[in-house]
Every structure is written in C-alpha cells, then in structure tokens.
Amino acid sequence: MSKLMTRLRRALVLLLALTIVLCPAQLAPHFGDGLESIRKRDFLQVATRGGPITFYAGGHGPTGFEYELMRRFAQSLEVSLSVDTEASIGGVIDDVKRGDADVGAAALALDLDREGIRYSQPILTLQPLVVYRRGLPPVRTLDDLLGLRIGAIADSGNAEALRTQQRNLPGLGWKEAENLTIADLMEMVERDDLDAAVIYTQQFRLNRLFFPNVERGFPLGKPMSLAWAFSANQSIDLLSAANDFLEEQRRNGDLDELVGRYFGHDDYLExxxxxxxxxxxxxxxxxxxxxxxxxxxxxxxxxxxxxxxxxxxxxxxxxxxxxxxxxxxxxxxxxxxxxxxxxxxxxxxxxxxxxxxxxxxxxxxxxxxxxxxxxxxxxxxxxxxxxxxxxxxxxxxxxxxxxxxxxxxxxxxxxxxxxxxxxxxxxxxxxxxxxxxxYVRNVRRYYEILKYVNRSQQQFNQLGERALDGESTAPFEIVAPLL
Incomplete structure (x- = not known):
C-alpha cells in the first residue's frame, strides 16, 4: 500500500472515530451460536468500505445507504451496530470469512462462485457503467474502449463485468486497484490520469456533480445484485434473520423509501x-x-x-x-x-x-x-x-x-x-x-458538494502532485488484453 493510501486510510479511521461510537471490538472471531452469540455480546459487527452507497461521515454523523439499512437490521435484532472499514473489497470478504465480522456490506455484487461466502437475498440492482472524460470521442460501444486507459476497483462486480466482456473482445485491457474509492477513480478520469472507468450507475449518479468533466458512457454487460455477505462457516440463523428483515423492509415500503432518498435525486440540480x-x-x-x-x-x-x-x-x-x-x-x-x-x-x-x-x-x-x-x-x-x-x-x-x-x-x-x-x-x-x-433540496445538495470538496481537496492535491512528479497515483495492476 502506498504511503498516500496509508495516510488516507488513517485519516478515515480518525474521522470515523470522531463521528461514530463503536462497540468494543472483540479479539476473537465472532463464529459461535449465530444470533445467540450476537445478542449475548450486544452488537452486530459489520465490515464495509467508505463510499456513498456504503458508509461515510455526513453532515449529521454516519450515513450511507447500506449503513442505514444495517443500522435498522441491528435495531431489529435489538443490538447496537459496530462498523469497521476496510481498504478493499477483498479485505471485507476476508473479515467475513475469518469471523472478524458478522456481515459484509460494501456494495458487494452477489457472486455465487465465491468460496466460503453465503449471500443475502438481493437488495438493489447494480448496473456496471462505463464513464469517460469529457472531450474524448463519445464512448458508446465496447469497441470504443479499445486503446483507452480504463480503471476499475479490484474484486468489484465492475471488474468482473470487464472480464466477462474481455471474452467477447480479447483486445480489451484495463487497470485495477483494490484500495481505490469511487471518488479516486472518477478524479483520475477528471484529471486525465485515466480515460475511462467502470463504476455502478448509482455511484455515478451520486458523484456526477462533483466531477463535471466525467461523462456517462454506456451500460457494460448485465445488471448485478447488491447483497450482504455472510460466512459459510457461520450459523444460518443470522442469514435467515437478515433475509426476513429485508423482505419486511421491501413489503412495508421502507426499502423503496430508502432507495429513493439516496438514489432518487439525480436530477435535483440541472x-x-x-x-x-x-x-x-x-x-x-x-x-x-x-x-x-x-x-x-x-x-x-x-x-x-x-x-x-x-x-x-x-x-x-x-x-x-x-x-x-x-x-x-x-x-x-x-x-x-x-x-x-x-x-x-x-x-x-x-x-x-x-x-x-x-x-x-x-x-x-x-x-x-x-x-x-x-x-x-x-x-x-x-x-x-x-x-x-x-x-x-x-x-x-x-x-x-x-x-x-x-x-x-x-x-x-x-x-x-x-x-x-x-x-x-x-x-x-x-x-x-x-x-x-x-429551495431546501438545492441547498442540501450544495451543502453536500461543499463538504465533499473541502474534505477531498487535500487528497486530490496530493494525487495531482504525485502525477506531476511522475509517480503512479494508485497501486494499479494491469489486466492485459488476451490477444
């Protein structure tokens, strides 16, 4: 991990420490009697990543679509919520497999081929989307990606979508890194460190106002399902409780209300x-x-x-x-x-x-x-x-x-x-x-943008300085074309 990413992660940990009181962490893995052990310790341990879909520090404390849903789930179990952030999706999955977390909630695409993991019922449809830098020729088809510098987050459904398309277009290649956030990726497109990136449609909608030079391209492949991850070694009763909770949220309309609150305001600002x-x-x-x-x-x-x-x-x-x-x-x-x-x-x-x-x-x-x-x-x-x-x-x-x-x-x-x-x-x-x-809707959106810009300015300046010095802005791994 680069020194920059280490500093950013430390800053995030400090920020979260100031905005949320976490339950005492336990050194031993959480495997045990499932719900019974969770209720005995009186908290649900969740592994996540920072991001607008998952978990971030808002103007009035911790927020995020999955954080809010997890908070409600913990309340339904009559326990408190403890949140740990990981730098990568792989880190979240490893926490769940080891029993260091009861649940993984990090914009995870349901992947039935992933060993050692069980998934909840689908929560939200995720559509991989190609985005590209304004000023480039329009990127509308798979062939338009050939020759472009493309980025993706490792272990994500978006990276998997690129791999699937590479079978149809062997000349397709890209870069991927595990420690990037969506904001990092879009900033690299904005700054000309990348030509294009693959992210989820929801992530683009939530971030597009912050990066006005990043254009919508085209949907890449089939939609995926956002789901929570549970260890296959864990008692099935927690997964069953989560599915019952999600079904109730869907039935009473609370899930639709939450989706609308977080993802339904793409057109709030022209x-x-x-x-x-x-x-x-x-x-x-x-x-x-x-x-x-x-x-x-x-x-x-x-x-x-x-x-x-x-x-x-x-x-x-x-x-x-x-x-x-x-x-x-x-x-x-x-x-x-x-x-x-x-x-x-x-x-x-x-x-x-x-x-x-x-x-x-x-x-x-x-x-x-x-x-x-x-x-x-x-x-x-x-x-x-x-x-x-x-x-x-x-x-x-x-x-x-x-x-x-x-x-x-x-x-x-x-x-x-x-x-x-x-x-x-x-x-x-x-x-x-x-x-x-x-009026209030617009002020709230301007408010969020201003906080984001202020919070991210130092990070983006550091990324820019590293680029000017000729250093790599991220620990990318190259996924070469198959040809």
Whole structure:
C-alpha cells in the first residue's frame, strides 16, 4: 500500500472515530451460536468500505445507504451496530470469512462462485457503467474502449463485468486497484490520469456533480445484485434473520423509501448548473470563506451550510438584487436587515452575518421537540417562504394525520399551500409552497458538494502532485488484453 493510501486510510479511521461510537471490538472471531452469540455480546459487527452507497461521515454523523439499512437490521435484532472499514473489497470478504465480522456490506455484487461466502437475498440492482472524460470521442460501444486507459476497483462486480466482456473482445485491457474509492477513480478520469472507468450507475449518479468533466458512457454487460455477505462457516440463523428483515423492509415500503432518498435525486440540480456551481466554488467562494466561517462561529451553523445557502440566494454575488427589492449575497429584505441590525446589505460580511443570524432566529422559533436534521431543513424552508407559512404547512400535516416534526411530512404539505382546499383552512393563506421544497433540496445538495470538496481537496492535491512528479497515483495492476 502506498504511503498516500496509508495516510488516507488513517485519516478515515480518525474521522470515523470522531463521528461514530463503536462497540468494543472483540479479539476473537465472532463464529459461535449465530444470533445467540450476537445478542449475548450486544452488537452486530459489520465490515464495509467508505463510499456513498456504503458508509461515510455526513453532515449529521454516519450515513450511507447500506449503513442505514444495517443500522435498522441491528435495531431489529435489538443490538447496537459496530462498523469497521476496510481498504478493499477483498479485505471485507476476508473479515467475513475469518469471523472478524458478522456481515459484509460494501456494495458487494452477489457472486455465487465465491468460496466460503453465503449471500443475502438481493437488495438493489447494480448496473456496471462505463464513464469517460469529457472531450474524448463519445464512448458508446465496447469497441470504443479499445486503446483507452480504463480503471476499475479490484474484486468489484465492475471488474468482473470487464472480464466477462474481455471474452467477447480479447483486445480489451484495463487497470485495477483494490484500495481505490469511487471518488479516486472518477478524479483520475477528471484529471486525465485515466480515460475511462467502470463504476455502478448509482455511484455515478451520486458523484456526477462533483466531477463535471466525467461523462456517462454506456451500460457494460448485465445488471448485478447488491447483497450482504455472510460466512459459510457461520450459523444460518443470522442469514435467515437478515433475509426476513429485508423482505419486511421491501413489503412495508421502507426499502423503496430508502432507495429513493439516496438514489432518487439525480436530477435535483440541472447538470449545467452543477458545473457552474463547481466553477464558482473555485472562483467566487474563496473571497467569502472567512466571512462564512466567522458567521458560523457566532451562530453554531456549519459554514458549508451557510455558504450553500448563500449560493442558492445569490450565486455568491455581493451586489445581487431581485425585482422585489431583496439585495446582497444573502438576499435580505429591508425589514429583515433592520431586524438583525444590518445597515449595508451590499457589504458581503454584513450580509452573511445578517443572513446567518436571521436563520438562527427562525430556527430558534421552531418547536423545541423537532429533532435534527429536520429542524435545520425546516428553518431553511422558513428562510425562503416565511415562518408563518411553515407553521401552516405543519398544521396541514396535523390535519392529514402526519408528524409535523418530520421534514418529510412537512415537505409533502408545503405544496398544498397552493391549493384552495388547504390554504383556506390555515392562518396565513396561499403560498407558492413548491418553491421552498426545491429551495431546501438545492441547498442540501450544495451543502453536500461543499463538504465533499473541502474534505477531498487535500487528497486530490496530493494525487495531482504525485502525477506531476511522475509517480503512479494508485497501486494499479494491469489486466492485459488476451490477444
């Protein structure tokens, strides 16, 4: 493992230590009486890898599609969840085989030929996808891959998809490495270290906004199934419990809701707009970062969230003005500026300070029993549509039998403020309630992109420096053509 990857892994371990309290690790393998031994030790041990499908540190703690599903599974067993991250898919599988983990959950493609492993029922369909660098001739067919520098993650279903296609096209060759993340792979395509890569469609959808120069190519081969891995030496009762749990999640709609939450927002930001946002992150934002950080210290918000709000309001233009008279980087009205003590709305430092303090005031006026992150999303909606209309949306939620403390329920109610049947029954009347839903959705996506860029900048700079020095950016193994 290169020194770079070692440093990155250590940083990831430190990050996870700060964001999740893990159960005490046991030195002995976890083989035993299956469910009985898990309940006795009171935690489920999971091996995973970092990534948007699997497990990562979000704005409010650990998150990820498989992490959330595993957390629910542990709750169904009435035990806590312990997560270990491995550098490679092979490492995850080895942990499961040795009994160092009860379950492997790392965007694993179901592989019935893998010895020593049993798999759960399929959870999600994974489609291998060829992506390539913008500016190259379109990559639309298998023949278009000949002569390109192609990368894949070792032991993944994507690498296996390439091997399958190599039988049809013996001249096909590629590079693969076990310690890369999807972000590393896409960054290498973006930076011209690779021409193309094979990743899953879901991984592309979650990362495409971060890498605007990486284009969608074509689906490679047949779809695969994401599944959890269990040791063949383990008692069958844990696998049976997992399958029962997954079947219940599918039957009651919770699995579809989770899939929609993580993978259903590919079109939230129009693609050209996303490219513009990434451009402004490097050009306009740096001037204002000290002001956002200062306002964050004063109000307790994450500065990335305040910056995301600023971009949604003005695209970080200090002299922005709307036809309705709101002005400045945070687009404050005259009354709002007076309320928070701002005398010059076109001064970016004052505007950012005033916008942050106004958002805090709005948040503090919400009911104390609204949990995070719902509380923050509702505050953002009220920043856009007004606190009165937000309260009206919560009242509509009550009338419909929902939970006014859940942003998901309030989000569904806000557009009803445009319908007479509903706005006539609440205090503040009509509002264009669809707008704050889109507003919050965009701010959340900008927020995630900003955190990602900030977290990854040092890593990407190191990768670039190594490339300039003529060093390999990853421990690739060459898979040569068969010809």
């Amino acid at each position: 693609y050209v707009g996303a490219r513009l946002f990434i451009h402004h992150v490097g050009t306009r934002l740096p001037r204002f970062v000290p002001y956002f950080k200062e306002a964050a210290r004063e109000t307790g918000f994450d500065w990335h969230l305040l910056a995301a709000l600023g971009f949604q309001e003005s695209h970080w233009e200090a002299d922005a003005e709307s036809p309705t008279g709101v002005r400045g980087l945070m687009m404050l009205t005259h009354p709002t500026a007076d309320e928070v003590g701002i005398d010059n709305r076109l001064d970016p430092r004052q505007s950012i300070d005033g916008g942050a303090r106004y958002l805090l005031q709005v948040k503090q006026r919400l009911a104390d029993d609204i949990p995070e992150p719902d509380r923050t999303w509702m505050a953002l909606a009220a920043y856009n549509v007004g606190l009165g209309h937000l309260f009206d949306a919560q009242e509509i939620v009550r009338l419909r039998g929902g939970d006014p403390k859940r942003w998901a329920d309030v989000r569904e109610a806000l557009p009803l403020l445009q319908e007479r049947e509903w706005y006539s029954r609440v205090r503040h009347g009509y509002a264009r309630g669809g707008e704050p839903v889109i």
